[in-house]
Amino acid sequence: MEIVYVYTKKRQEFGRQCNFSDRQAELHVDITPDPSLADNFIERNPVDTGIQCVQEMSEHEINTERFETSVRGINHTEGGWPKDVNPQEVEHVTRYRKKVEKDEMYISAIQQLGTIMEHTIRQNNAIDIYEEYFEDIEVDTVDETPSAKTINVFRDPNEIKRTSTHISWFPDGPRKLAVAYCNLEFQGSTPDTSMESYIWDVENPNKPETVLKPVSPLVCLEYNPKDSHILLGGCYNGQIAYWDTRKGSQPVEMSPIEHSHRDPAYKALWIQSKTGTECFSASSDGQVLWWDIRKMGEPTEKLYLDPTKKQDPTKALGAMALEYEPTMPTKFMVGCEQGSILSCNRKAKTPAEKIVAQYNGHLGPVYSLQRNPFFPKNFLSVGDWKARIWSEDIRESSIMWSRQYKSYLTDGCWSPVRPSVFLVTKMDGTLDVWDIIFKQNDPTLSLQVCDEPLHSLRVQEQGRLIACGSHSGTTTLLELSDGLTTLQRNEKNLVTAMFERETRREKILDSRHREMKLKERSKSSADGAKEEEPEEARLEEEDLYTKAEKEFYSIIEQEKKILEKKQQQGDDTDKADTGKQSPIAEGDEEEKTNGNPKKK
Amino acid sequence: MAEVEETFKRIQAHKGVIGVIVVNSEGIPIRSTLDNSTTVQYAGLISQLAAKARSTVRDIDPGNDLTFLRIRSKKHEIMVAPDKEYLLICIQSPHD
Numbered sequence: 193m194e195i196v197y198v199y200t201k202k203r204q205e206f207g208r209q210c211n212f213s214d215r216q217a218e219l220h221v222d223i224t225p226d227p228s229l230a231d232n233f234i235e236r237n238p239v240d241t242g243i244q245c246v247q248e249m250s251e252h253e254i255n256t257e258r259f260e261t262s263v264r265g266i267n268h269t270e271g272g273w274p275k276d277v278n279p280q281e282v283e284h285v286t287r288y289r290k291k292v293e294k295d296e297m298y299i300s301a302i303q304q305l306g307t308i309m310e311h312t313i314r315q316n317n318a319i320d321i322y323e324e325y326f327e328d329i330e331v332d333t334v335d336e337t338p339s340a341k342t343i344n345v346f347r348d349p350n351e352i353k354r355t356s357t358h359i360s361w362f363p364d365g366p367r368k369l370a371v372a373y374c375n376l377e378f379q380g381s382t383p384d385t386s387m388e389s390y391i392w393d394v395e396n397p398n399k400p401e402t403v404l405k406p407v408s409p410l411v412c413l414e415y416n417p418k419d420s421h422i423l424l425g426g427c428y429n430g431q432i433a434y435w436d437t438r439k440g441s442q443p444v445e446m447s448p449i450e451h452s453h454r455d456p457a458y459k460a461l462w463i464q465s466k467t468g469t470e471c472f473s474a475s476s477d478g479q480v481l482w483w484d485i486r487k488m489g490e491p492t493e494k495l496y497l498d499p500t501k502k503q504d505p506t507k508a509l510g511a512m513a514l515e516y517e518p519t520m521p522t523k524f525m526v527g528c529e530q531g532s533i534l535s536c537n538r539k540a541k542t543p544a545e546k547i548v549a550q551y552n553g554h555l556g557p558v559y560s561l562q563r564n565p566f567f568p569k570n571f572l573s574v575g576d577w578k579a580r581i582w583s584e585d586i587r588e589s590s591i592m593w594s595r596q597y598k599s600y601l602t603d604g605c606w607s608p609v610r611p612s613v614f615l616v617t618k619m620d621g622t623l624d625v626w627d628i629i630f631k632q633n634d635p636t637l638s639l640q641v642c643d644e645p646l647h648s649l650r651v652q653e654q655g656r657l658i659a660c661g662s663h664s665g666t667t668t669l670l671e672l673s674d675g676l677t678t679l680q681r682n683e684k685n686l687v688t689a690m691f692e693r694e695t696r697r698e699k700i701l702d703s704r705h706r707e708m709k710l711k712e713r714s715k716s717s718a719d720g721a722k723e724e725e726p727e728e729a730r731l732e733e734e735d736l737y738t739k740a741e742k743e744f745y746s747i748i749e750q751e752k753k754i755l756e757k758k759q760q761q762g763d764d765t766d767k768a769d770t771g772k773q774s775p776i777a778e779g780d781e782e783e784k785t786n787g788n789p790k791k792k
Numbered sequence: 793m794a795e796v797e798e799t800f801k802r803i804q805a806h807k808g809v810i811g812v813i814v815v816n817s818e819g820i821p822i823r824s825t826l827d828n829s830t831t832v833q834y835a836g837l838i839s840q841l842a843a844k845a846r847s848t849v850r851d852i853d854p855g856n857d858l859t860f861l862r863i864r865s866k867k868h869e870i871m872v873a874p875d876k877e878y879l880l881i882c883i884q885s886p887h888d
Contacts, residue, residue: 273820292822297877299796302814305873305880306799308860312871313806316884 260398338625338637339673340658346397348373348665350386356661358412359650363420366652367394368401369659371667374409374428374456376647389413389425391437394669405441406433411456417518418468424485426457432473434485451490453477459514464521472516476529478508480536497526497534499550509534515561517568523548525571527558533573535584553580553590560604560649566611566684570691574604579616579626583695588702591694594626595633602647609655609677611687617646617660625676629686637676641668800825803882810868813881815839822878834870838881842872 277284292298346369348354354373362368370391387409390400404410408429416422423435425443430453433443453475460473463482470492472482478498481491496508513527522539531554540546556576563571569584570591577597580590599620607613612629613636621642624635641660648661655677661667803812804825811826815835824831846858861872868885 274818288820289822292816293796298822301875301878302796302799302880305875305878306803308873309803309871309880309882310806312860312862313803313809313882313884316869316886317807320886 258398261396336673336675338627338675340623340625340637340639340670340676341673342641342668343657343671344394344397344669346371346392346400346667346669349390349400350388350665352382352385353664354385354409355647355663356665356667357648358410358414359648359659359661359667360414360423361650361652361657361659363415363417363653366654366657368392369394369667369669370404370413370415370423371659371661372410372413372425373665374411376411385409388441391423392667402437403441404435404443406443407431407446412459414460414462414471416462416468418462422485424460424462424471426453426460426473426475428456430454430457430475430477432457432460432471432481432483432488434471434488445485445488447483447488448490451481453479453481455510458512461514461516463516464518472514472524474511474514474526476510476512478510480511480514480526482538493538495536495546497528497547499532499534499547512557512559513561513573515563515571517563520568525561525563527561527573527575529557531555531558531575533558533561533582549584549587551582551587551590553582553593554578556600559602562605564606564611565608567687567691572604572606572614574601574616577601579604579614581628581691581694583691583698586695586698586702588705589698591691591698592628592632594635602645603649603660605649605651607651607655607676608653610679611684612690613676615649615651615658617641617649619645621646621662623649623658623660623670625672627676628690629680629683639670641670642666806884808884808886810883810885812883813838815879815881817877817879834881834883838870838872839879842874842879846874 273279273285274288277288279285348356354375356371357374357376358372360370362370368391370389372389373386374389375385387406389404389406389410391402391404393401404413404423404425406425406427408427408431410425410433411428412426414424416424421437423437425433425435427433429449431447431449432452433446435441436444453473455475455477457473457475460471462468463470463472467484467486469485470482471485472480474480474497478496480495480497482493483491497511498508500507509532510529511526512529515525515527517523523535523537526534526536528534531552533551533553534547535549535551536546537548538546540548551573554573554575558573558575560574561571563569571582571584573580573582573590577600579594579601581592582590594616597618599618599622602617602619604614604616607615610627613625613627616624616626616635618624621640621644623639623641623646625637625639627636630636642662644663646660646662650659652658656671658670658672659667660670800812800823803809811824811830813821813826813831813834814823815821815838819835819839821831821835826834841863842858842861845861849856849858858874861874863870863872868883871882871884873880873882
């Protein structure tokens with residue numbers, strides 16, 4: 193059935209048809225040239241125009257997709273033998289060989305080749321091409337500018353990127369790198385965020401070599417320096433776990449939640465012990481716990497970082513950094529969230545004596561602490577906007593410090609081969625290398641590693657390779673130039689001299705301070721005990737408050753009274769005086785009211 | 793036959809020579825002064841490399857041909873003398 197729609201319209205409603213007619217041309221507009229407009233323009237003679245008769249081309253950049261390679265071995269087997277010869281049968285083989293050797297061509301070929309070969313052999317013997325010239329001469333320190341080259345970049349393979357919070361090098365050589373990944377923002381991780389941490393093979397940045405699967409993301413990860421298969425990890429939920437790479441990606445054992453930290457375990461380190469299984473961990477909940485990995489059921493020892501030496505958990509300072517030197521097995525240092533560094537002795541008799549000293553200097557959390565590998569009495573602390581070098585004996589302040597940076601410092605460490613070199617990473621993605629005998633005011637080398645904040649840094653034992661981890665999980669591997677990795681002549685002496693000099697300076701300043709304080713005290717005691725007492729009384733907080741309150745109320749009472757007086761006077765006298773008697777409560781009130789009776 | 797033996801002995805007698813191998817065009821080691829597994833390895837790998845080297849030289853200039861191939865490494869030098877049918881390989885180490 194056809195669907196038809198009929199349009200109808202009456203003929204008389206149509207418009208009239210068009211009738212076209214011809215007509216003469218008409219001039220509508222005539223615009224005459226206006227020479228005065230030419231004055232707005234400057235004539236240019238000659239005019240240079242470029243013309244080119246060339247193919248138009250455009251340039252585009254493409255980055256090819258990541259090429260994944262994997263290493264495989266090939267099995268070589270003997271082959272190429274003709275069908276009738278079985279390579280396993282010695283007789284067949286020898287028979288075949290003898291047959292070939294009888295061939296005419298063979299004999300002539302061998303003779304010819306033999307001559308050529310002998311010629312080259314004699315050539316080789318004539319000159320020793322492997323001779324080492326100038327062996328005894330020492331390599332002069334080349335004055336090249338220190339530099340660092342990026343060798344490799346390891347990216348977080350997951351979609352949702354997490355910060356690489358901690359890096360640990362494989363103890364037997366720079367082949368592997370263990371990186372802990374965790375999203376450190378408070379409640380920043382979504383349920384989709386992966387909790388895995390990876391061990392990377394330095395040669396293969398495409399795929400991690402081993403995957404570690406903890407129950408909660410790892411904040412720190414350390415290889416056991418004695419056993420390179422064992423790794424210790426501190427989790428975001430406060431638990432401590434350890435892995436054995438031979439046993440797979442699940443942790444071998446984890447500490448129970450009840451006995452673990454209540455905040456992320458920011459740092460966990462291995463301790464020097466006979467069994468090589470002891471470790472300790474610190475967290476911002478103020479506890480330092482010692483563990484033995486064979487028995488993770490509960491910590492072997494506990495310490496509260498309470499600077500008032502009362503082991504009061506409520507007053508404990510949260511810890512962000514831990515420092516332990518295997519050559520000094522009973523001492524360790526903790527860097528706190530409040531900016532102080534506590535030096536502790538594990539073997540002290542009473543818990544109160546465990547905290548030996550406190551070093552205050554930083555304005556923000558101390559993110560990294562490390563002793564100088566050549567001078568253990570001096571240590572480096574990194575936090576807020578400065579990096580500081582301290583001497584153990586001077587407690588009041590650091591002996592050296594870097595200038596105030598513009599961005600926050602996140603991690604730092606000494607170079608294991610040169611006592612005067614240390615490195616720091618910052619929130620703006622730069623890595624600074626300082627050489628204190630070369631320049632004290634500025635870093636020797638400042639590299640922009642990436643555009644986002646760098647969070648972790650680790651130098652490999654041999655001092656050449658540095659790994660730094662960034663906010664989105666990109667770990668960059670850099671190699672330092674020779675100048676920064678070879679020990680300079682006299683370096684140790686220079687650094688020793690520098691440290692001693694600075695230590696002495698601090699001591700002198702310190703003693704001056706003390707002298708001045710003593711003088712002040714003796715002065716004030718000479719002026720009289722009475723003056724001292726009210727001063728001391730005022731210094732107590734609560735009294736200050738009440739005093740301030742009292743003063744405040746007394747002033748208000750005074751003003752009230754003045755107001756009332758005025759009102760009374762205003763009622764008595766006439767409106768003539770009201771102009772002058774403005775009821776504004778000012779100090780001049782009293783003068784006005786005093787003046788008024790006179791004016792009256 | 794005797795000349796072949798003489799040639800071999802002469803080459804071997806030179807200072808620093810570790811081993812000599814003769815390989816045919818199919819990669820089968822005909823004569824060798826080294827043990828079987830090493831011989832097989834060298835035969836297979838070197839004949840491939842020599843073939844590649846020859847094809848490279850001829851690709852660049854078809855009128856050219858490979859006359860000798862020397863591979864110097866940290867530990868020793870491998871010298872390869874190619875022929876139409878055979879390949880003579882000699883391994884020499886520096887004299888110190």
